[in-house]
Amino acid sequence: xxxxxxxxxxxxxxGAILKDAGLAALVALxxxxxxxxxxxxxxxxxxLEFRPWWVVIAVAAVxxxxxxxxxxxxxxKPASGTxxxxxxxxxxxxxxxxxxxxAAFFLAVAILPLLPVADRRMVDLATLVMIYVxxxxxxxxxVGLAGLLDLGYVAFxxxxxxxxxxxxxxxxxxxxxxxxxxxxxxxxxxxxxxxxVLRLRGDYLAIVTLGFGEMTRIIIINWSSLTGGSxxxxxxxxxxxxxxxxxxxxxxxxxxxxxxxxxxxxxxxKLIFLFYIILILALLTHLFSxxxxxxxxxxxxxxxxxxxxxxxxxxxxxxLVKLSAFGLGAMFAGFAGSFFATRQxxxxxxxxxxxxSAIILAIVVLGGMGxxxxxxxxxxxxxxxxELAREFAEFRMLLxxxxxxxxxxxxxxxxxxxxxxxxxxxxxPPGALRGGLP
Amino acid sequence: MEYFxxxxxxxxxxxxxxxLIAIGYTMVYGIIGMINxxxxxxxxxxxxxxxxxxxxxxxxxxxxxxxxxxxVLLVTVLFTAxxxxxxxxxxxxxxxGSFRLAPLISAIGMSIFLQNYVQxxxxxxxxxxxxxxxxxxxxxxxxxxxxxxxxxxIIIMALTLILMAGFSQLISRTALGRAxxxxxxxxxxxxxSGIDVDRTVSLTFLLGAGLAAxxxxxxxxxxxxIDFFIxxxxxxxxxxAAVLGGIxxxxxxxxxxxLIGLVExxxxxxxxxxxxxxxxxxxxxxxxxFRPTGLLGQPEVEKV
Numbered sequence: 001x002x003x004x005x006x007x008x009x010x011x012x013x014x015g016a017i018l019k020d021a022g023l024a025a026l027v028a029l030x031x032x033x034x035x036x037x038x039x040x041x042x043x044x045x046x047x048l049e050f051r052p053w054w055v056v057i058a059v060a061a062v063x064x065x066x067x068x069x070x071x072x073x074x075x076x077k078p079a080s081g082t083x084x085x086x087x088x089x090x091x092x093x094x095x096x097x098x099x100x101x102x103a104a105f106f107l108a109v110a111i112l113p114l115l116p117v118a119d120r121r122m123v124d125l126a127t128l129v130m131i132y133v134x135x136x137x138x139x140x141x142x143v144g145l146a147g148l149l150d151l152g153y154v155a156f157x158x159x160x161x162x163x164x165x166x167x168x169x170x171x172x173x174x175x176x177x178x179x180x181x182x183x184x185x186x187x188x189x190x191x192x193x194x195x196x197v198l199r200l201r202g203d204y205l206a207i208v209t210l211g212f213g214e215m216t217r218i219i220i221i222n223w224s225s226l227t228g229g230s231x232x233x234x235x236x237x238x239x240x241x242x243x244x245x246x247x248x249x250x251x252x253x254x255x256x257x258x259x260x261x262x263x264x265x266x267x268x269x270k271l272i273f274l275f276y277i278i279l280i281l282a283l284l285t286h287l288f289s290x291x292x293x294x295x296x297x298x299x300x301x302x303x304x305x306x307x308x309x310x311x312x313x314x315x316x317x318x319x320l321v322k323l324s325a326f327g328l329g330a331m332f333a334g335f336a337g338s339f340f341a342t343r344q345x346x347x348x349x350x351x352x353x354x355x356x357s358a359i360i361l362a363i364v365v366l367g368g369m370g371x372x373x374x375x376x377x378x379x380x381x382x383x384x385x386x387e388l389a390r391e392f393a394e395f396r397m398l399l400x401x402x403x404x405x406x407x408x409x410x411x412x413x414x415x416x417x418x419x420x421x422x423x424x425x426x427x428x429p430p431g432a433l434r435g436g437l438p
Numbered sequence: 439m440e441y442f443x444x445x446x447x448x449x450x451x452x453x454x455x456x457x458l459i460a461i462g463y464t465m466v467y468g469i470i471g472m473i474n475x476x477x478x479x480x481x482x483x484x485x486x487x488x489x490x491x492x493x494x495x496x497x498x499x500x501x502x503x504x505x506x507x508x509x510v511l512l513v514t515v516l517f518t519a520x521x522x523x524x525x526x527x528x529x530x531x532x533x534x535g536s537f538r539l540a541p542l543i544s545a546i547g548m549s550i551f552l553q554n555y556v557q558x559x560x561x562x563x564x565x566x567x568x569x570x571x572x573x574x575x576x577x578x579x580x581x582x583x584x585x586x587x588x589x590x591x592i593i594i595m596a597l598t599l600i601l602m603a604g605f606s607q608l609i610s611r612t613a614l615g616r617a618x619x620x621x622x623x624x625x626x627x628x629x630x631s632g633i634d635v636d637r638t639v640s641l642t643f644l645l646g647a648g649l650a651a652x653x654x655x656x657x658x659x660x661x662x663x664i665d666f667f668i669x670x671x672x673x674x675x676x677x678x679a680a681v682l683g684g685i686x687x688x689x690x691x692x693x694x695x696x697l698i699g700l701v702e703x704x705x706x707x708x709x710x711x712x713x714x715x716x717x718x719x720x721x722x723x724x725x726x727x728f729r730p731t732g733l734l735g736q737p738e739v740e741k742v
Binding site (some may be wrong): 027030031033034036039040041042043048109147149151196197199200202203204206207208209211212214215218219222223288354355358361362365393394397398400401402403404405408409412 | 740
């Protein structure tokens with residue numbers, strides 16, 4: 001319904017707004033009546049709990065919300081293109097100093113664990129957020145730059161984690177040897193999976209990658225002799241710093257980290273070390289994708305995302321271009337996966353469900369597809385908030401889903417949608433900087 | 439042979455359910471060209487509404503089983519269709535004309551939202567119900583192995599057949615069906631010739647959700663166990679069915695559903711039951727790679 005003309009010459013049209021809100025409340029009543037009003041008992045038995053007040057509250061909330069939205073839209077000036085013009089201006093201003101912001105962010109993050117206030121929990125949380133930032137940046141290559149919607153990204157994460165674990169346990173290789181190997185295996189996996197399906201249209205591709213993700217998980221669960229089934233694998237070794245191990249009691253003839261530097265042993269040293277590893281890995285991912293955007297390959301990704309037919313007419317080989325994005329994205333997921341395995345010390349298939357893929361995708365989408373800063377912001381909001389506010393955690397996935405819909409409806413290019421075009425002809429017209437891509 | 443026959447019956451039953459859900463995917467894809475990822479969740483909501491209705495009827499002491507099933511079918515279809523309508527209105531309609539992947543991402547968000555919505559409202563634990571329709575025919579019996587065709591399976595297949603027949607009539611004969619086919623071919627042209635495109639799309643979602651609700655009632659009656667997560671896998675398989683049959687084609691959806699049901703039943707019976715989901719996904723990949731138009735679909739021409 002068009003709410004734009006509620007604000008007529010004779011003031012706010014209360015009648016229209018009330019009627020509209022009443023209709024919304026009626027729909028809410030239908031939707032809420034059974035699912036809100038009646039709670040099934042767990043298991044069998046058929047016992048029911050009736051809660052009429054929930055229905056009343058839900059309907060009242062929808063009525064009030066709808067009326068408030070109608071009033072808010074009605075009293076604003078006619079829409080000026082985007083929903084939040086002041087926000088766009090702020091983003092545009094900020095992105096002029098993008099490099100500075102990035103440097104500041106990384107500096108702040110880099111000294112974080114060295115501050116006296118840093119405790120185990122804080123470093124641990126920062127590590128967790130950085131894992132998702134890295135995964136977000138990795139997926140951003142596939143989704144944001146190449147425009148391939150990958151719903152099975154977690155499969156490559158799993159392949160990386162299991163490759164590292166199996167290599168480290170069976171062949172006794174160190175983390176630093178396994179890391180590139182795990183990345184290469186994940187990339188190979190990506191190329192193998194991608195090759196037959198990358199010809200498909202975007203939405204088909206999404207569903208097929210989702211199927212691959214689930215298949216990988218099911219195979220990991222059932223191939224118990226190799227992967228330990230749903231119990232997973234424990235006792236994954238921790239990386240060493242140039243051969244220095246993080247252990248209170250090193251084996252004979254070995255120097256531990258704290259002995260080498262002559263400091264008392266502290267459990268937090270290992271966490272800080274792990275944090276720096278993921279920080280460097282994430283930074284690598286970022287630099288890689290920023291450089292790629294300036295190389296012919298990255299340009300080809302973006303060209304293909306914008307218009308496949310035109311790119312093909314210009315002589316790009318779409319399968320090759322897509323495959324490279326898919327494989328490189330998978331490689332970074334493989335790196336992140338091996339880091340995840342070594343940080344946890346154990347892995348099992350329950351860490352690699354579709355929900356995980358959806359969370360990573362939500363980070364990319366909410367941040368603004370193709371935007372590197374957006375991924376950081378989204379990862380902080382989506383990962384840190386639920387960890388800090390436990391009572392909020394129950395609603396986490398509900399809000400995830402709702403936010404994905406809301407972002408698509410109001411700001412389809414993501415929260416930080418502002419993106420400077422990689423290539424531009426001459427001087428851009430003054431209006432072109434606002435509101436993302438045309 | 440008896441074992442084979444029994445699996446055939448089970449597979450056909452399962453396939454009928456997949457087919458009912460697949461119609462929702464195929465109709466929506468045909469008319470607005472998007473994969474309604476939340477459709478599996480609509481089926482799950484249908485199952486919950488059905489179980490709630492059965493429980494209420496059970497408490498109020500309705501003794502007649504056919505009456506109870508009829509009432510629950512009607513109520514569930516109505517309430518679930520409301521969800522289908524609301525999802526389209528809130529999450530998809532504002533996105534017409536947005537960039538290509540926007541509706542799909544919105545649909546994924548909707549799917550996650552609905553799953554957690556039901557989990558928060560009804561709890562994460564499995565809900566169950568005692569079977570209402572028991573008994574059946576013994577088709578053949580040899581060496582102690584009975585091939586049974588339960589009354590419930592008969593109801594499912596009969597209802598599916600009736601709905602399918604009704605639906606093909608609806609699409610080919612009524613004004614709504616004509617409007618749907620017109621929108622499928624060219625929305626702008628349809629709008630110019632006086633068809634309310636928004637209304638037609640809304641009705642398509644209502645119908646699709648209604649069929650998913652019927653599937654929900656049937657599986658709740660037949661298997662008796664539901665939780666908030668059932669929509670995900672069933673939705674994926676129904677989508678596979680729609681693709682296998684040729685997306686956009688109604689008979690294709692039914693055919694695809696039955697084939698997927700049969701593959702799943704036989705795979706679980708003769709190969710490894712743990713890998714039956716992998717079998718369904720492999721079919722999806724193989725069909726998309728080698729025959730993207732499906733069995734009965736029309737080839738799609740990409741226009742500039």
